[in-house]
Amino acid sequence: MSLEFHLNAQDHLKVEDFLSREHSGVSAIVLHTKSAKHQQGAADAAVDKGIDVLYDPRTERLDAPGLTLDGIPGYTGEPYDLAVLASNLGARQKLVDAVLDAHPDSVTMVTPPHFMVRDEREGMLNLALAEATALHTDLPVRPVLTLRARVNQELINRLARDYASAGISSIELRFTPLGGENDGIQKVRSAFAAADVFREQGMRVVLGRSGNVGQAGFALGHVDGFSVGLGQMEHVNHAGDISRQNRPPKLDEDGKRKGGAWQGVYLPGIAATLSMKRARALLEHSDVRTRLGCRIDACGQSLLGPLDDYRSHYMHARAAEVANLLATPEPWRAKRETDRLTRAIELRELVNSSYRADNDPQLNTRTLRSLVDGIEEERTSAVA
Ligand SMILES: [Zn+2]
Incomplete structure (x- = not known):
């Protein structure tokens, strides 16, 4: 496991081409909920290269109303009541069947239906869905657990134990909200500690939808891999997703849909994904473009x-960062990641002070600083 790419509805041709050539650092692709049937070429290219193929059922949105849920497997027109689902084996089986049916034949690992876990009951519901899924497929099953960023330790311990006892050998963890530009060190530390608990139970852990936090966690060995979309899905904000799905789609200045479908341009130097307009202004400026x-x-x-x-660039730039980490002996990976993040902080500050238009927001550096401080803390305690 290492880097995984979530495909948006229109990404598959670029992904197919990318995987057919150089793709070191990439270990899996995740097909789009509603467009997977058009993504066979990308899936075939992945399988051909020994890269795993997953499918994103996106059922975590189904316990709330929404205007854009049509096409999500198991969607009935009414929000799911998780208390009812917990008590009703038949209803769970129906949802599992719908999600299994939606998986294209090319997948190599199955994603069970899942919902956000706020308490123990919802954790046990997710586990029941994962176990029911495993009974109906011969493929390995990799559940998704979406948890609060500051999750209670007892719940984490219980979930890790129970998932391990159920024979689950790999899991995707998503912490919400996490991975935006304003995360403090406590929150990052808590997510990494939770990942450690699952790994101590023998599971391989992927930090889902996580850009810089995922890469730092990978460099430090807290997670076996992390996933991003192409120019998107670099953080998790479940509450934001739920409130957005209930509003008619907003359009950005280019008339494109904002939110889930927004895809930006990744600038490796500042470790940030910006709007096309802002990225263009910076890359056209001879002072900083190189x-x-x-x-x-x-x-x-x-x-x-x-x-x-921007799609091919996103994949080769992200994959190269991971390939570089993989080529670095483990004890030196943290240092390498610190150097990358420190350079990004300095460059963000330079952009803020000298290359920012009046209506551009400041590039925030809090999350990057938390990561640098967190890495430093761990290195110090490892030496002590
Ligand atoms: Zn590039």
Whole structure:
């Protein structure tokens, strides 16, 4: 396990091309909830290269009303009542069947239906769904657990024990809200500690939808892998997703849908994904373009490469960072990650002070600082 890419509805051709060429650092792709049937080419390319293929059932949205839930497996038109689902074996089986049916044949690992876990009962409901799924497939099952970022330790211990006893060998953890630009060190530490508990039970852990936090956790060995979308899904905000699904889609300045479908341009130098407009302004500026840009593949011919093909750029830039970590002996990975984050903090500050238009928001550095401090803390205690 290492880096995993979630596909958006339109990403599959670029993913297929990318995987057919150089793809070190990438261990899995996750097919789109509603568009998986058009993503067979990407799935075939992945299987051909020994990369896992998963499917994102997105059922964590189904216990709340929404205007965009049509096409999610198990959607009935009415929000699920989790208390009823917990008490009704038949209803759970129906949901499991719908999710299994929605999985394309090309998947190599099955994702059971799942809901956000706020308490023990919802944890046990998720486990029951995972076990029911495992009974109906010969493929390995990898459940998703969405938990509060500051989750109670007893609940984590109980879930890790129970999932391990049920024979689950790998799991995707999502912490909400986590991975935005304003996370404090306590929150990051708590997520990494929770991942450790699952790993101590023998499970492989992927930190789901997590950009810089996922990469730092991977560098430090708290998680076996992490996932991102292409220019999106670098953080988790479950409450935000739920409130957004109930509103008619908002449009950005280019008339594109904001929110889940927003895809930005990744600038490796500042370790951030920005709007096309802002990324363009920075990459066109001769003062900073070489420090922010990318020289991999097609970006080698033009520093505007990330704008011309943000999808391919996103994949090669992210994958290269992970491949570099993998090529670094484990004891040195934390240092390498600290260097990357420190450079990004300095460059963000430079952009804020000298290359920011009046209506551009400041590039926040709190999460990056928390990660740097957290890494430093762990290195110090490892030496002590
Ligand atoms: Zn690039």
